[in-house]
Amino acid sequence: MRAVIGGCLRASQTVHQPPPKPMSDMMTAADQPDDEERSPDGDVWRPAGIRFAQFRAGDRSALDDLVRLLNPVLWQVVRAYGLDSTHAEDVVQQTWLTLVRRQAAIRDPQAVSSWVIITARREAWRVANRDNLVTPVEDEVLERRAAVGKSAEAQVLSRDAAQEMWQAVATLGERCRRLLRVIAFDDRPDYHGLAEELAMPIGSIGPTRGRCLAKLRAALNDGDRQ
Amino acid sequence: MAHGDDDPLWQDLREMWQTLDPPPDDLNAKVLAAIAVEDLDREYELLHLVESSAELAGTRAAGSDTSGLVRAMTIEFSHDEISVLLRVGGLDDGRRRIDGWIAPACGTAVVMRGDNRSWRAAIDESGRFEFGSLPPGRVRLWLEGAERSFTTTMFEI
Numbered sequence: 236m237r238a239v240i241g242g243c244l245r246a247s248q249t250v251h252q253p254p255p256k257p258m259s260d261m262m263t264a265a266d267q268p269d270d271e272e273r274s275p276d277g278d279v280w281r282p283a284g285i286r287f288a289q290f291r292a293g294d295r296s297a298l299d300d301l302v303r304l305l306n307p308v309l310w311q312v313v314r315a316y317g318l319d320s321t322h323a324e325d326v327v328q329q330t331w332l333t334l335v336r337r338q339a340a341i342r343d344p345q346a347v348s349s350w351v352i353i354t355a356r357r358e359a360w361r362v363a364n365r366d367n368l369v370t371p372v373e374d375e376v377l378e379r380r381a382a383v384g385k386s387a388e389a390q391v392l393s394r395d396a397a398q399e400m401w402q403a404v405a406t407l408g409e410r411c412r413r414l415l416r417v418i419a420f421d422d423r424p425d426y427h428g429l430a431e432e433l434a435m436p437i438g439s440i441g442p443t444r445g446r447c448l449a450k451l452r453a454a455l456n457d458g459d460r461q
Numbered sequence: 462m463a464h465g466d467d468d469p470l471w472q473d474l475r476e477m478w479q480t481l482d483p484p485p486d487d488l489n490a491k492v493l494a495a496i497a498v499e500d501l502d503r504e505y506e507l508l509h510l511v512e513s514s515a516e517l518a519g520t521r522a523a524g525s526d527t528s529g530l531v532r533a534m535t536i537e538f539s540h541d542e543i544s545v546l547l548r549v550g551g552l553d554d555g556r557r558r559i560d561g562w563i564a565p566a567c568g569t570a571v572v573m574r575g576d577n578r579s580w581r582a583a584i585d586e587s588g589r590f591e592f593g594s595l596p597p598g599r600v601r602l603w604l605e606g607a608e609r610s611f612t613t614t615m616f617e618i
Contacts, residue, residue: 302492310484324488325510328614331492332507335499362509392476400477419474448470 279304284345291338302331305348308420309355315416316359317409326362330355353425356417360432403454410435411447418444494599495615498574505603505610508538508545513616538602538613543567545602545611549618556594557618563588569606575599 283304289297309330313323333354334347341350392400404412410433417424430437515534534549548560561571566588573580575598582590584606600618604611 298496299493302496303489306484306489306492307479310488311478311482314478314482320485321513322510324485324491325614327484327488328492328495329507329509331496332499332614335496336501392473392480394480396473397477397480400473401481404474404477415474416478419471419478422471448468451470451474 279308280345280348283348284343287338287341287347288344291344298335301347305351308348309351311420312352312417313355313359315413316356316363317413318359318362322362323359326355326358329358349425352421353428356425356428356432360428399455399458403451403458406454407447407450410443411450414440414444415447415451491599491615494576495601497576498601498615500603500612503610505612506540508540508543508602508611508613510614510616511537511539511544513537534618536616540611543611545604545613547602552594555597557592557597558594559592559618561590561592563590563604567607568604572603572605573600574603 283301286297286301286304290301306327309327310323313326318326330351334351341347404415407415414429414433417429426437426440429440433440433443435443513534513536515532532551534547536547536549538545538547542565544564546562546564550558550560552558559573561582563571563584566584566586568584571582571584571590573582573592573595575596580592580595582592584590595618597618599615601615602613
């Protein structure tokens with residue numbers, strides 16, 4: 236071993252970012268996921284819990300299923316923070332590696348979806364605030380859009396309608412855009428974290444959400460009239 | 462619907478983002494590859510991606526396309542006081558050369574783990590290391606020989 240140089244060898248150094256706390260410390264009872272149906276597609280959370288339990292019982296392939304189940308939601312939630320593709324992918328990867336390393340911290344397998352989403356959101360928020368990494372997602376998406384051939388199954392919204400909706404959302408402020416995108420994919424998000432990220436009292440989130448939807452509706456109507 | 466409101470706009474919003482900004486096609490594969498080379502026997506810390514930029518001859522690089530043109534990439538990972546800078550260059554035979562630098566200098570070796578193989582390089586006194594010729598593909602980097610162990614997420618070279 237050669238001489239100690241720099242900060243990398245100091246074992247006692249405190250780690251800048253504390254590991255995610257156990258769910259019980261992070262969530263109030265109201266936030267705890269339960270067996271009620273939840274969107275998106277209500278059928279994601281329960282299978283996720285079952286797969287996670289199987290993974291912990293030693294079935295490695297169950298983790299593959301868990302990744303496939305939750306990645307579509309994780310991607311959307313992380314992108315709500317305005318990260319570019321490269322950083323969004325990195326955050327999603329870190330989230331899963333953290334889950335694998337800290338799996339014992341999740342006492343109730345049914346809580347795995349919430350745990351994973353909260354972990355991803357915190358990291359996305361940290362990265363978004365770290366340095367001005369936030370690029371206009373709009374530009375990037377326009378670039379990628381040409382290459383997108385697939386659309387979600389059971390897609391009801393036409394491409395044109397989706398474009399109109401995109402334009403309408405783009406007219407809203409940053410706060411509304413993030414709130415709507417997070418809640419659209421996680422209908423019972425961790426409100427404490429959201430309140431902190433959006434710098435608003437926790438009691439304001441419900442009313443703000445309603446106002447954001449109303450603004451969106453107005454923007455959509457304006458679009459129709461033009 | 463547990464939204465506290467059953468506004469149909471939620472469904473439309475979801476479909477809009479799923480249609481116009483879906484996850485990259487290889488996101489699942491990347492995550493699973495990263496997990497597959499995970500080392501659970503050691504305590505290590507995750508380095509965060511700071512920057513990744515690529516230059517293609519005459520054009521802006523598109524995503525993680527590693528085929529064809531010789532190109533150069535700069536990738537930086539960091540964690541608190543340590544940062545790892547990688548300069549990835551394309552060789553004429555389609556393989557990659559990596560010149561790396563750890564600041565502040567620490568550790569004894571860098572290990573690159575790909576899907577089924579790994580490669581090791583010594584770190585010199587100034588924190589530099591190099592891999593003369595690696596196949597293109599996905600890898601994770603591990604820093605060994607320091608009191609704290611570090612690893613990155615999966616990235617494309």
